Amino acid sequence: MATETEPTDLKSVPNLKISRSENPEIELSFEEVENLHVFDQMGNKIRFGDTYANQKTIVVFARHFLCYMCKEYVEDLAKIPLNTLKDKNVKLVVIGCAPWKFIKHFKQETGYQYDMYCDPDRNIYKCLKCKCEANHTRKVVNKHIKSNALSGILKSTWRAMQFPNEWQGDPSQMGATFILGPGSTVHFSHLDGNSADQVAINDLLIEAGCDTVDFEKDQRVLHV
Known part of the structure; x- marks a missing residue:
């Protein structure tokens, strides 16, 4: 008589396949990724795996901090009410590639x-196979981006002037989003x-099992 198969412990799986949108699956060594490090705003070194070890976590890898699209997306992430995440025991983390x-x-x-943390050497970005070359042939409608190209570039230029001659991340680096944890569970990837x-x-x-947010103050993202 057949017995019910025990669920696989993902922590014991050295290589997990992660789907990335319309692209083929990629393989990565989860043990390698989780043992890499990020830095907090005080410069403390933190093991990446510890950021999602104890609860389901939305992890957003941002582009450089002077990117106006990245800034406006994070501004909308900031509008997520704490209780929306807390009620479902979900955490939100943003990781940038700036110092x-x-x-x-x-x-x-x-x-x-x-x-929020930073991976200035982009070791985690590289390990997760995040892109460093933009694909502009794919049309994207992103209602979280409020500025047009001209006004966005002007805003980024003005912000860059506050820290002259200092890079806030590699401009060629693209971002990514994962829902991870607890442990080595991967719920979603992009x-x-x-x-x-x-x-x-x-x-x-x-995807994280949370209620949606009503962006009532901005009609452009009302139904995003």
Whole structure:
């Protein structure tokens, strides 16, 4: 008589296949990824796996902090009410590729109050196969981006002038989004194809089992 198969312990799986949108699956060594490190706004070194070890976590890998599309997306992430995440025991983490000293300023600019870290050497980005070349042939409608190209570039230029001759991340680096944890469980993955290819925030919340957010103050993202 057949017996019911025990569920696989994902922590024991050395290589997990992660789907990235319309692209083929990729293989990565989860043990390698979770043992890499990020930095908090005080420069403390934190094991990446510890950021999602104890609860389901939405992890957004941002582009450089001077990217106006990245900034406006994080501004909308900041609008997610704490109880929306807390009620479902979900955590939100943003990771940038800028030096850690820019975290505090970027959080002030965006109003983002959840966890934020930096991977300035982009070791985790590389391990997760995040793209460094934008695919502009794919049309993307991202309602979280409020500025047009001209006004967005002007805003980014003005922000860059506050820290002259300092890079806030590699401009060629694309972002990504994962829902991870607890432990080594992967619930969702998406590697951005270009700078506007972020996952709609309410789609992310649904994937994480959370209620959606009503962006009532901005009709452009009301039904995102």
